[in-house]
Amino acid sequence: MMEPKIIHKLDLVINEVKKKTGINIQNFKHAFLERRILYRMRNLGISDYDEYLKLISTSFDEAKSLYAIFSINVTKFFRDPHVWKKLEQDIVPELLNKTRFSPIRAWSCGSASGEESHSISILLNESLHGHRFGYQVYATDISIDAIDHAKKGIYQNENLINVSTQRLNTYFEKSLEGTYQVTPQIGKQIEYEVVDMMKISGKLFDIIFCRNVLIYYNKETHEQIFKKFANVLKKDGILVLGQDESMIGTDGDNFFDLIYPKERIYKKIL
Numbered sequence: 001m002m003e004p005k006i007i008h009k010l011d012l013v014i015n016e017v018k019k020k021t022g023i024n025i026q027n028f029k030h031a032f033l034e035r036r037i038l039y040r041m042r043n044l045g046i047s048d049y050d051e052y053l054k055l056i057s058t059s060f061d062e063a064k065s066l067y068a069i070f071s072i073n074v075t076k077f078f079r080d081p082h083v084w085k086k087l088e089q090d091i092v093p094e095l096l097n098k099t100r101f102s103p104i105r106a107w108s109c110g111s112a113s114g115e116e117s118h119s120i121s122i123l124l125n126e127s128l129h130g131h132r133f134g135y136q137v138y139a140t141d142i143s144i145d146a147i148d149h150a151k152k153g154i155y156q157n158e159n160l161i162n163v164s165t166q167r168l169n170t171y172f173e174k175s176l177e178g179t180y181q182v183t184p185q186i187g188k189q190i191e192y193e194v195v196d197m198m199k200i201s202g203k204l205f206d207i208i209f210c211r212n213v214l215i216y217y218n219k220e221t222h223e224q225i226f227k228k229f230a231n232v233l234k235k236d237g238i239l240v241l242g243q244d245e246s247m248i249g250t251d252g253d254n255f256f257d258l259i260y261p262k263e264r265i266y267k268k269i270l
């Protein structure tokens with residue numbers, strides 16, 4: 001159990017981040033925020049919370065640096081390969097069967113540096129081969145740096161371990177320095193936006209990927225976001241969560257059926 005005094009101080013840090021970066025981290029799990037603040041203080045050699053508060057209240061750069069370590073954007077191409085196999089073998093063919101004329105619309109929510117959105121684009125590019133209609137990927141993140149990276153589409157070997165040699169040769173160009181850049185054929189299908197997932201409305205998708213984003217948020221926020229996803233998904237739309245995420249303990253199952261538990265793939269009810 002946390003002391004009330006610490007909660008108050010945490011609120012002050014949350015306010016400073018909001019004032020200086022415009023980003024609201026109030027809904028992040030507080031235990032997670034505290035762990036990261038202590039980690040940051042240790043890195044700076046600061047052991048006193050008040051001293052850290054003084055620093056963050058006077059330094060825009062510190063608020064930005066602190067926020068950067070909250071938004072952990074660790075990711076990879078085709079993260080959890082068994083999920084992508086299920087998408088390729090069952091989910092996407094089913095979407096194609098029911099979407100006869102309009103393009104398939106996918107949303108990569110919390111796309112980080114773009115590995116997920118590019119994986120979606122590769123998957124849909126391959127699956128739609130020979131079909132007359134196309135696809136669009138909408139990729140969003142709250143981190144400007146992550147979206148800038150995604151737009152460049154340049155990656156190191158370690159992010160590509162799940163990419164087959166055939167895909168590497170087809171969809172990437174290798175530079176002299178040994179990095180890999182996604183080809184324009186794959187990149188041009190993706191629209192990027194720096195935006196908080198809670199602010200998205202007025203759009204309609206066939207499939208949403210929100211993987212390894214909700215782990216940082218509290219249950220109340222999960223409920224709000226599941227409702228939002230249900231609103232922006234078409235009939236029978238698909239939601240893919242991360243391997244450590246679920247709707248257990250929320251009212252998400254009013255809106256979704258868990259159709260592939262191992263892969264954390266849900267289908268909108270109605």
Ligand SMILES: C[S@@+](CC[C@H](N)C(=O)[O-])C[C@H]1O[C@@H](n2cnc3c(N)ncnc32)[C@H](O)[C@@H]1O
Binds near residue numbers: 109111140195212213
């Ligand atoms: C661990 S990464 C996950 C990347 C990718 N989805 C994957 O599974 O590999 C989490 C990303 O979610 C983003 N994020 C966190 N809260 C967000 C929000 N409210 N709206 C949009 N993106 C958010 C972070 O900036 C970070 O880039």
